Amino acid sequence: MIPGLSRRALIAVPALLAAPWLHASEHEVALQVTGRVKSGSVRLSLADLKKLPQLSFVTNTPWTREPHMYAGPLLRDVLVAAGADLSATTIRAVALNDYQISIPLKDALSYPVIVAHQRDGQPMPVRDRGPLFIIYPFDSDADLQSTRFYQRAIWQLKSIQVD
Numbered sequence: 001m002i003p004g005l006s007r008r009a010l011i012a013v014p015a016l017l018a019a020p021w022l023h024a025s026e027h028e029v030a031l032q033v034t035g036r037v038k039s040g041s042v043r044l045s046l047a048d049l050k051k052l053p054q055l056s057f058v059t060n061t062p063w064t065r066e067p068h069m070y071a072g073p074l075l076r077d078v079l080v081a082a083g084a085d086l087s088a089t090t091i092r093a094v095a096l097n098d099y100q101i102s103i104p105l106k107d108a109l110s111y112p113v114i115v116a117h118q119r120d121g122q123p124m125p126v127r128d129r130g131p132l133f134i135i136y137p138f139d140s141d142a143d144l145q146s147t148r149f150y151q152r153a154i155w156q157l158k159s160i161q162v163d
Contacts, residue, residue: 027046027047031160035088035160037083037162042082046131049072052077055074055114057069057139057140069120070116070119071119072114072118072133074113076109084162086105095156103134105162107149107152113137115133116132116134117133119133129156133156133157134155135153
């Protein structure tokens, strides 16, 4: 027995590591888009997201000590692929821990916001803000370097509701 760990904790750790969102395959659902979409709900796998045109950029964030390269499809391309109504005003992004943030849809249309699935050329694990991260190219525009935009970035993304 490991000092400080109960038998129950030793049983729970392997169960947690077996959780599907920790080891999702390319073809399992990575992102669900609901609300004002043509079919009411669209489930996209990582493979689906990788089929979309990819964009990468290097940027600093308030959460990292140095700039990193993030890569993934544009948020607007994800919304189009899901059949979202682009006349909607907001999207509600939800993380794996159910944290939610509202993002004006105009951000996705005005800025090269991406749904990143890679950082520095590697997939992002859940413990490191993955597997999906809505991120703005903060270093590309001084206007984006503000709390207002930093708060709209969301990691461990699991769903988007188009309102």
